[in-house]
Amino acid sequence: MAANTIYAVTGMTCEHCVHAVSSELTRLGGVTGVTVELVPGGQSAVTVTSDEPLLTDDVSAALDEAGDYQLAGPEQR
Numbered sequence: 001m002a003a004n005t006i007y008a009v010t011g012m013t014c015e016h017c018v019h020a021v022s023s024e025l026t027r028l029g030g031v032t033g034v035t036v037e038l039v040p041g042g043q044s045a046v047t048v049t050s051d052e053p054l055l056t057d058d059v060s061a062a063l064d065e066a067g068d069y070q071l072a073g074p075e076q077r
Contacts, residue, residue, distance in 0.1 A: 002032065003053045008043040008072035009063060012036070017067065021046060024066040028058055043072045053077075 012021065015038070022034040030051035037045040048054065056075070063069040 003050050004077065005048050005050070005053060006076045007046045007048065007059060009046045009069050010043055010072045011067065011069040012038055012044045013040045014038075017069070018044075020066040021063060021069055024062040025059070028054060028062055030054070 009021065012018065018036045018038055022036060025031055025034045025046070025048055028050070031048060031054070032051065033047075033049035035047045037047075039045075048059070056071070059075075060071055063071065
C-alpha cells in the first residue's frame with residue numbers, strides 16, 4: 001500500500017523551485033510521485049507518494065540538495 005505524505009515546505013518561489021524539489025524527492029528510494037501546490041514565498045504543500053513512509057531526515061536532505069528549501073512543519077498523512 002502506498003503512503004501519501006504532505007510536507008509544508010518554505011523557500012519555493014517559482015516553477016524552477018517546483019522542478020528542483022520534485023526532482024530531488026523523486027530520487028529517494030521508493031518514491032513513486034511528487035506533486036506541489038506552490039505558494040510563492042509561503043508554505044508550499046508538497047505531496048509525496050511512496051511505497052513506505054519516508055524518514056524526515058531523508059526528506060530534509062533532499063530539500064537541502066535541491067536548494068534553500070526547508071520543512072516548515074510536521075508532515076500530514
